[in-house]
Amino acid sequence: MTRGPMPSPGPEQQRARTTDRPVDGGPQHLGEEGTGAPQPVRHDGRVDRTLVHVVRHGEVHNPEDILYGRLPGYHLSERGRAMADLVAEALAGRDIALLVASPLERAQETAAPIARATGRTIETDVRVIESENSFEGRQVTAKKGALSEPRSWPLLWNPLRPSWGEAYKSIAARMDAALREAARAARGHEAVIVSHQLPIWTLRSHLEGRPLTHDPRKRECSLASVTTFDLTGDEVHAVYYSEPAASLLPGASSVPGA
Template identity: 35%
Template sequence: MPTVLLVRHGRSTANTSGVLAGWTPGVGLDDRGREQAEALALRLGELPLAAIVSSPLQRCQETVAPLVAKTGRKRVTEKRLGECRYGDWTGRKLSELVKEPMWRVVQAHPSAAVFPGPDGESMAAMAARGVAAIRHWDARIAAEHGPNSVWVACSHGDVIKAIVADAMAMHLDNFQRIVVDPGSVTAISYTETRPFVLRVNDVGGDVSAYQPPKVKRRRRRSSDAVVGGGAGA
């Protein structure tokens, strides 16, 4: 099956001000974030990307814009890749939220965390929609472009961490152990029986390993892990 390159948006103005942005409109990239977006376009732009799928939020749209310009590949917006809806926590300082009783739930038992307010979402619901979106697009891209395809999905830290946790068969309560920095790339390949997590939180590595093999007839990716670990890409 295809390989998805999960890109976290570049550093945003909310990141630098210590604010939980959520779905707040108008939160874009700061200067460092724009540099990260340009660097991502240079790194990933030479790959034959089958699709560029993005969260609808401005910081993700801005992150993939240079990659869209470099590749000429049309950007597709996927609402299910949007940030968790933090409800009444949205727009508040992280330095204030850390004092809230629910902060410990978010840290230690996120599967039980439901953010307060009428627009608040549970972290479990966020994880479910994020995973569903990735699996939906991966199957669609496999059908349309073949099993060796490579594609990009741009999303947010918690969403990507939840997708990685699912791919590693890790309970959501452990997903805070995963680090996903702004502008990073995380690679997952889904097969018929299991996903393979190829790379996590890569902020500058060589991506040539994701070039599809030059074969006359495309082979289906094996679901078997290499005993002993293999020789690498």
């Protein structure tokens, strides 16, 4: 089953402190900066509470360090499959009412063991797909690749939008819509969405009231991480971050999808 319209172009402890921002200025953010709890937060059984766990896919087999974006044919590596299994173990036995995934192979392959562990069928939602990027299919590492080529420089004129890919506002809008639809469908229970780093980080920044423009190196969204949005009714009032596959992160590929 496919959900939603196609988007337009364009550690060991949970955080012990919360932000000082008032509730009406954005949800609380729980956990240590740059550190994930080992397991996602659990539902406490309240009928007005819904947890939506947004999972980033596992490591991708990408020996050429290509920014793969939405390109087909990029599958999980052996390490990536092991990461997905650890996420599935972390979510097994929970009250998961809905499982949604991006249509891209790496997301579907990450969702597969979660489906087996939870007994849920994967529903594909194009709104949680990777962001568009003009450098898709090219190398973009610091020492080589597209960013050092003069022909690419015209694409870099506006990092606030950004000019080289899908607008941050567009990403935030489609991810927010998918999150809220999943929360409504799983009201009083838990839902899982398997997506990609930039869309997940953009959604979190949007809901926490931060600027969408950011340094990609500072995204708190590691491979196979779980960013959990805690809703009471329709309001997101807290965000939790966990890394069930933290033991497999050392040595993993650091090339993002977009």
